[in-house]
Amino acid sequence: MSSLETGDWPSHVAEGILSLLPLASTLYYFITSSIKFAFATSREQNPPPSSLQNGFICLVTLALIAYGTDAVLLLYTTFHQEQYDLEDQLVFSLWSLLLWIALLRGIRSGGHTRSFGLPHWGCWILYTAGEGVLLFCSWISPLRRLNGGYLALQILRMVVLILLWGLAALQRWVINATWNNQSDRGETARPWLQRLLAKYNNGYSTITNDSGRNNSTDGSNDTNAAEEAHGPPGAYETLRSLIPFVWPVENPSLQLFYVGVGLCLLAGRLFNILAPIQLGKITDALKASNVFPWKNIIYYVLLRLLNSSGGVGALQTYMWLPLENESYKKIATAAFNKVMDLSCDFHVTKESGKVYDNICRATKVHHVIQPLFFQIIPMITDLCLAITLLHAMFGPYMGLITATIIFLFLWSSGKTISLQKQIRQEYIEARKKDVNILFESITNWQTATYFNNIPYEKDRYFSAVSRFVKADTSYKSSFQVMRMTQSFVLAFGLLGVCFLIAYQVSVGKKEVGSFVVSIGYWTQLYGPLQFFANGFSSATINLVEIEDFIALVNTEPSIKEKPGARQFKVQYGTIRFDNVKFSYNDQQKILKGVSFEARPGQTLALVGETGSGKTTILKLLFRLYDASQGTIEIDGQNIRDVTLQSLRGNIGVVPQDPTMFNDTILNNIRYANFTATDEEIHDACRAVNLHDKFIALPNGYQTIVGERGVKLSGGELQRVAIARVIVQNPQIIILDEATSSVDSLTEAHIQKSLARVAAGKTMITVAHRLSTVAKADRILALKNGEIIEQGVHEELVNAGGYYSQLWKKQFLEHGDATKETDNSLLKPDAPEFIPQQLVEL
Numbered sequence: 001m002s003s004l005e006t007g008d009w010p011s012h013v014a015e016g017i018l019s020l021l022p023l024a025s026t027l028y029y030f031i032t033s034s035i036k037f038a039f040a041t042s043r044e045q046n047p048p049p050s051s052l053q054n055g056f057i058c059l060v061t062l063a064l065i066a067y068g069t070d071a072v073l074l075l076y077t078t079f080h081q082e083q084y085d086l087e088d089q090l091v092f093s094l095w096s097l098l099l100w101i102a103l104l105r106g107i108r109s110g111g112h113t114r115s116f117g118l119p120h121w122g123c124w125i126l127y128t129a130g131e132g133v134l135l136f137c138s139w140i141s142p143l144r145r146l147n148g149g150y151l152a153l154q155i156l157r158m159v160v161l162i163l164l165w166g167l168a169a170l171q172r173w174v175i176n177a178t179w180n181n182q183s184d185r186g187e188t189a190r191p192w193l194q195r196l197l198a199k200y201n202n203g204y205s206t207i208t209n210d211s212g213r214n215n216s217t218d219g220s221n222d223t224n225a226a227e228e229a230h231g232p233p234g235a236y237e238t239l240r241s242l243i244p245f246v247w248p249v250e251n252p253s254l255q256l257f258y259v260g261v262g263l264c265l266l267a268g269r270l271f272n273i274l275a276p277i278q279l280g281k282i283t284d285a286l287k288a289s290n291v292f293p294w295k296n297i298i299y300y301v302l303l304r305l306l307n308s309s310g311g312v313g314a315l316q317t318y319m320w321l322p323l324e325n326e327s328y329k330k331i332a333t334a335a336f337n338k339v340m341d342l343s344c345d346f347h348v349t350k351e352s353g354k355v356y357d358n359i360c361r362a363t364k365v366h367h368v369i370q371p372l373f374f375q376i377i378p379m380i381t382d383l384c385l386a387i388t389l390l391h392a393m394f395g396p397y398m399g400l401i402t403a404t405i406i407f408l409f410l411w412s413s414g415k416t417i418s419l420q421k422q423i424r425q426e427y428i429e430a431r432k433k434d435v436n437i438l439f440e441s442i443t444n445w446q447t448a449t450y451f452n453n454i455p456y457e458k459d460r461y462f463s464a465v466s467r468f469v470k471a472d473t474s475y476k477s478s479f480q481v482m483r484m485t486q487s488f489v490l491a492f493g494l495l496g497v498c499f500l501i502a503y504q505v506s507v508g509k510k511e512v513g514s515f516v517v518s519i520g521y522w523t524q525l526y527g528p529l530q531f532f533a534n535g536f537s538s539a540t541i542n543l544v545e546i547e548d549f550i551a552l553v554n555t556e557p558s559i560k561e562k563p564g565a566r567q568f569k570v571q572y573g574t575i576r577f578d579n580v581k582f583s584y585n586d587q588q589k590i591l592k593g594v595s596f597e598a599r600p601g602q603t604l605a606l607v608g609e610t611g612s613g614k615t616t617i618l619k620l621l622f623r624l625y626d627a628s629q630g631t632i633e634i635d636g637q638n639i640r641d642v643t644l645q646s647l648r649g650n651i652g653v654v655p656q657d658p659t660m661f662n663d664t665i666l667n668n669i670r671y672a673n674f675t676a677t678d679e680e681i682h683d684a685c686r687a688v689n690l691h692d693k694f695i696a697l698p699n700g701y702q703t704i705v706g707e708r709g710v711k712l713s714g715g716e717l718q719r720v721a722i723a724r725v726i727v728q729n730p731q732i733i734i735l736d737e738a739t740s741s742v743d744s745l746t747e748a749h750i751q752k753s754l755a756r757v758a759a760g761k762t763m764i765t766v767a768h769r770l771s772t773v774a775k776a777d778r779i780l781a782l783k784n785g786e787i788i789e790q791g792v793h794e795e796l797v798n799a800g801g802y803y804s805q806l807w808k809k810q811f812l813e814h815g816d817a818t819k820e821t822d823n824s825l826l827k828p829d830a831p832e833f834i835p836q837q838l839v840e841l
């Protein structure tokens with residue numbers, strides 16, 4: 001091979017390619033694989049069929065061998081034939097060898113996030129073009145004519161590249177055909193969110209099918225299997241879902257802040273380039289003469305100041321703060337609103353601790369965005385600039401050393417990051433468990449105490465904390481291992497750089513200032529590289545946490561309003577159930593075709609053995625669930641066609657187990673109607689026999705009722721719940737065992753008051769104590785989800801059927817139950833109460 005001579009343009013072109021091709025390809029590969037690593041999508045995770053993958057591996061290995069042999073031949077020629085002008089070719093071969101090792105590694109890890117794609121194809125394009133031009137130059141230029149061995153290797157590389165293209169085309173064709181053959185394109189083409197939600201189905205989220213019913217139990221195994229096969233959604237998809245929470249769409253001035261942050265980052269990069277050059281100038285000036293380079297020193301210090309946290313750093317933080325706060329506000333409210341909007345099925349399966357933990361972690365979304373903006377993007381820019389500058393200023397060997405160190409660094413960091421991701425997942429699981437047990441045990445303190453299980457709860461929490469601490473330790477240890485490895489790699493690189501520049505200075509090729517400049521750039525590389533792994537890993541790791549939040553906000557409530565749902569207009573309050581069927585899950589049918597009508601001014605009672613479906617009927621009426629078949633109408637309006645807000649606003653519910661906010665009695669009752677006056681609330685409490693009791697308390701109506709109302713007795717809680725409904729004054733009233741914890745005397749009083757409140761309204765009441773419903777206008781007796789008898793009390797007792805059996809049983813157990821409803825049992829001086837609303841009527 002001939003040395004290059006001036007005036008021979010093919011030689012110049014070849015020289016340029018030899019020096020720029022590996023550099024350009026490395027930069028390209030570095031940038032695209034970093035992006036791909038972070039933003040890998042599920043679809044790209046499909047590995048190519050293994051036979052094709054093996055083909056790629058063989059071809060790339062062949063190219064590797066060609067570059068390796070080329071390098072060995074060049075080294076041999078350099079040292080044995082003492083031909084020292086082959087530096088360009090040698091660096092080209094060694095650098096290419098390094099790059100192709102990285103390409104081979106990427107292909108071998110196919111099937112994971114770094115499966116080959118854009119980074120590889122881009123490099124192949126560059127190399128095909130570069131090697132093609134090199135071959136052409138060798139052919140037309142006598143100065144570049146290659147001897148046999150080199151020519152054979154160059155042709156071999158060209159052939160390998162052409163075959164790679166052929167194989168790549170085949171791979172595209174095979175994969176497209178495979179995808180098209182997956183008739184419904186199965187899980188691969190399914191939006192990642194659905195797959196993600198499917199993953200959470202077992203936990204707390206639901207997916208609605210066409211009928212709007214929860215199908216969380218069906219097919220979860222299938223979706224999990226698919227999830228395993230295709231992996232979790234890519235970070236790109238997660239980040240894309242975050243955009244609405246991070247980008248201030250409706251606030252252009254905040255958008256400008258983003259631009260400002262970007263400009264600060266750019267300025268930072270510029271100062272990073274200028275500072276070492278300035279330092280080199282100072283060193284050269286000091287060495288050259290006795291002149292005091294004060295101007296250079298001031299420029300240098302100024303550059304350092306501008307690039308510190310007191311310069312653009314401060315401005316950047318100042319502009320970032322409102323952006324961070326804005327995204328916090330959006331995320332916190334989005335998560336809370338979503339949890340509040342989700343349907344009953346979510347709330348009965350959720351684990352409060354996990355949901356709470358999830359929302360708390362989601363509000364830290366800026367921990368993902370921050371490293372991305374402040375570390376990863378500047379770091380990639382810094383590294384690219386550093387390689388280019390070092391290569392341009394100190395020659396190809398310097399470029400080769402830098403590239404080698406960066407490859408080694410990325411490889412070792414990549415290994416630990418993927419290991420960490422798994423450890424972090426375990427860490428998150430352990431923390432969720434820990435928080436959940438904490439929540440559960442504290443909430444269920446009473447149960448734990450009644451069953452003397454406080455030591456058990458303590459043990460349970462201790463185990464959870466221990467597991468968390470163990471996971472935390474392995475997580476932090478993995479960080480240390482990563483940092484140590486990185487430090488070794490960087491120290492190794494520094495040694496190479498120092499030797500190289502010191503040699504160049506010692507033989508007079510470079511000025512002393514160059515040594516300072518090179519070390520300056522190298523140390524600048526050191527910082528961003530270390531941040532790279534930390535920032536990158538914390539960003540990718542935080543993304544794992546953010547996925548939970550994304551899953552939550554994308555969970556669809558199973559009970560949804562129809563588009564264009566009307567306002568519910570209650571006229572009379574006629575309720576009609578027509579052949580209603582329902583089940584909570586596929587295993588058990590709860591309602592098997594229930595039909596009835598409740599008319600205004602009437603009280604309809606639902607009785608029957610426990611678990612027969614009474615409460616379920618009330619839940620369907622309130623649209624906590626949707627019937628799987630049949631219709632429910634109120635005044636001729638299907639409850640599915642009206643807005644939830646307007647429907648629920650017209651129905652007053654006293655649930656089986658009412659709960660209160662940890663607030664005053666007054667506020668708890670006013671919760672049902674924020675416009676209610678104190679007097680109306682007092683009247684409602686008189687109706688449930690509580691007024692005297694409340695005013696006798698030291699703080700009267702201002703007494704705090706404790707968490708969930710624990711400071712009130714069961715009977716008092718039920719009565720406050722009835723008072724709420726009285727204050728709400730709805731047209732339809734639902735009472736589910738509303739007076740089960742109340743003594744007979746008080747119950748009789750409440751019944752009397754309720755009868756007045758319910759005048760002209762529709763009331764559905766569920767009761768086990770049949771005396772409570774004996775005076776109902778119609779009684780429906782339920783058994784196994786079916787209405788087996790209906791009529792008024794006397795009819796049903798005389799019929800001698802199911803109701804009659806229940807009645808007799810209670811009669812035998814408790815004596816003449818009817819007597820309990822006898823008004824004579826009321827205190828002779830019991831005040832006759834007429835609620836305010838009735839007075840107005």
Ligand SMILES: Nc1ncnc2c1ncn2[C@@H]1O[C@H](COP(=O)(O)OP(=O)(O)OP(=O)(O)O)[C@@H](O)[C@H]1O
Nearest residue numbers: 348584585590608609610611612613614615616617
């Ligand atoms: N969220 C749920 N998920 C699954 N099954 C449920 C759910 N809620 C209730 N069930 C089941 O549905 C059946 C009917 O429950 P429902 O509460 O309607 O009975 P009930 O007649 O009101 O009983 P009780 O008189 O004891 O209150 C029961 O077997 C119950 O276990």
